[in-house]
Amino acid sequence: MAILEVKKLNKTFPGGFFEKPRHILKDVTFSLPSGETTGFVGSNGSGKTTSIKCMLDFMCRDSGEILFFGKPLDPNAKRRIGYLPERPYLYEFLSGMEFLRLHWNLVQDSGKEFIGRAHEALKRVDLFEARDKKLRQFSKGMLQRVGIAQAILNRPDLLILDEPMSGLDPDGRGLVKDILRDEAKRGTSLFFSSHLLQDMEELCSHLVVINKGIVIYDGELTPFMQQYTSLEDAFRFAKEVKEGGVS
Amino acid sequence: MKKVLVIAKTTLQEMIRERLFIVIVFMAAVLLGISLLLGALSFSEQQRILANLGFTAIEVASVGISLFAGAFLLAKEIEKQTLLLVLARPISRDQFLMGKVVGILALNTMMVLVLGFVLYFLLGANPSFSSFFVILSSIWFEAAIVLSLVIFFSTVVRPILALLMAFGILMLGQWIPDLQFFAEKSKEMLFINGVKIVTWVTPNLFRFNWKSYYFLELGFDSQDVLWMIAHSFGWALIFFVFACLTFRRKDIV
Numbered sequence: 001m002a003i004l005e006v007k008k009l010n011k012t013f014p015g016g017f018f019e020k021p022r023h024i025l026k027d028v029t030f031s032l033p034s035g036e037t038t039g040f041v042g043s044n045g046s047g048k049t050t051s052i053k054c055m056l057d058f059m060c061r062d063s064g065e066i067l068f069f070g071k072p073l074d075p076n077a078k079r080r081i082g083y084l085p086e087r088p089y090l091y092e093f094l095s096g097m098e099f100l101r102l103h104w105n106l107v108q109d110s111g112k113e114f115i116g117r118a119h120e121a122l123k124r125v126d127l128f129e130a131r132d133k134k135l136r137q138f139s140k141g142m143l144q145r146v147g148i149a150q151a152i153l154n155r156p157d158l159l160i161l162d163e164p165m166s167g168l169d170p171d172g173r174g175l176v177k178d179i180l181r182d183e184a185k186r187g188t189s190l191f192f193s194s195h196l197l198q199d200m201e202e203l204c205s206h207l208v209v210i211n212k213g214i215v216i217y218d219g220e221l222t223p224f225m226q227q228y229t230s231l232e233d234a235f236r237f238a239k240e241v242k243e244g245g246v247s
Numbered sequence: 248m249k250k251v252l253v254i255a256k257t258t259l260q261e262m263i264r265e266r267l268f269i270v271i272v273f274m275a276a277v278l279l280g281i282s283l284l285l286g287a288l289s290f291s292e293q294q295r296i297l298a299n300l301g302f303t304a305i306e307v308a309s310v311g312i313s314l315f316a317g318a319f320l321l322a323k324e325i326e327k328q329t330l331l332l333v334l335a336r337p338i339s340r341d342q343f344l345m346g347k348v349v350g351i352l353a354l355n356t357m358m359v360l361v362l363g364f365v366l367y368f369l370l371g372a373n374p375s376f377s378s379f380f381v382i383l384s385s386i387w388f389e390a391a392i393v394l395s396l397v398i399f400f401s402t403v404v405r406p407i408l409a410l411l412m413a414f415g416i417l418m419l420g421q422w423i424p425d426l427q428f429f430a431e432k433s434k435e436m437l438f439i440n441g442v443k444i445v446t447w448v449t450p451n452l453f454r455f456n457w458k459s460y461y462f463l464e465l466g467f468d469s470q471d472v473l474w475m476i477a478h479s480f481g482w483a484l485i486f487f488v489f490a491c492l493t494f495r496r497k498d499i500v
Contacts, residue, residue, distance in 0.1 A: 057334075
């Protein structure tokens with residue numbers, strides 16, 4: 001069963017006075033198998049972030065249908081989703097614990113389990129010691145990690161992460177990868193975007209490739225990889241086929 | 248409702264910790280101090296000067312908080328994209344906006360009460376408490392209308408422009424009787440009709456501009472107070488509904 005289905009999603013940005021409207025997403029269609037890790041890969045400006053923003057209703061779509069757990073996005077579905085944006089600008093005036101409490105209170109009706117779950121999430125991202133520091137004192141890597149902590153705090157069924165490893169040092173990247181692997185083991189369906197193909201090869205079982213707003217591949221990673229020596233080759237080839245450069 | 252309160256609490260924390268509140272309260276306290284000094288210059292008019300300037304200081308602080316917080320807090324959330332994480336949670340955009348308004352109004356309430364308390368005792372606790380409270384309420388309601396208005400504008404245009412537009416409407420609302428007077432005198436149909444349109448689309452803030460010693464002594468008719476409450480609530484609601492309608496369709500790019 002697909003945990004997320006995106007059907008014929010279109011999005012156009014209005015142009016300026018002398019510019020034409022820009023058609024950013026063109027009939028984007030893909031689905032996420034439940035319990036798997038799906039990579040969403042494409043070069044910069046290919047429409048990954050816009051797709052995610054349309055999926056989560058941060059942007060109004062021109063047309064198309066998006067189903068989470070078989071239904072359009074509603075508060076019940078949102079309770080089951082964890083999300084981390086591309087650049088996690090967080091409320092810097094809050095401490096780590098206050099930030100997690102805010103996100104707990106927006107999802108849960110009772111505060112009973114909060115302390116235990118917050119400590120668990122902070123330990124997993126290696127920020128337990130910094131839990132009472134204000135977020136404005138955090139480094140970029142720490143902000144990314146506390147962002148991941150809020151995403152996993154409510155034990156979501158689906159984690160949507162937009163470029164979760166961008167701008168992190170090797171240690172930070174390793175830590176994030178470990179967290180994603182742990183979440184996958186727990187049975188969480190993962191959907192994360194990246195333009196770094198190595199991450200996809202390491203973590204994903206399923207792949208969605210997007211180029212210039214068009215999905216050029218949606219399926220398992222293995223058959224895709226069998227045809228090519230590396231994901232880079234496959235990605236380049238698939239792009240060329242779609243653009244009509246290779247017969 | 249719980250989610251609205253969660254956002255309101257965070258908004259309140261933000262304004263207190265980001266020190267916007269402290270700066271504005273400091274300015275109001277300075278104005279109160281100046282009014283006390285000016286009042287001391289004239290023994291017979293001391294109470295009058297202190298009351299008039301004191302109420303003005305509270306109004307400047309209260310409307311100032313509404314204008315600046317309303318214009319910049321939401322814009323900052325959109326620009327820095329901090330609201331993405333919040334809107335990914337089971338909370339609607341209307342609830343988010345309502346939380347922002349409640350948070351800013353909570354701060355305004357605290358500030359009006361604290362400064363009002365100080366002014367009341369500077370006036371020697373002599374004035375009628377009910378009249379004093381009605382005047383403070385009129386300031387609070389004016390700030391509530393301005394807040395809804397500036398939040399509506401900030402969902403449509405950039406924050407500086409939203410602030411200027413809301414300030415313009417605030418001034419128009421205060422000048423309605425003057426505009427009507429000049430329109431009648433001019434006998435120009437264009438001017439008269441223009442002023443009529445302005446009176447329809449602008450809250451009449453002049454009618455509850457009671458920030459003077461005169462009203463403190465005179466007291467209030469309950470009908471006027473009820474009119475103020477209904478008028479303010481109606482306009483604040485209209486602007487808030489417009490804000491929700493535009494914010495629902497806004498792309499968080």
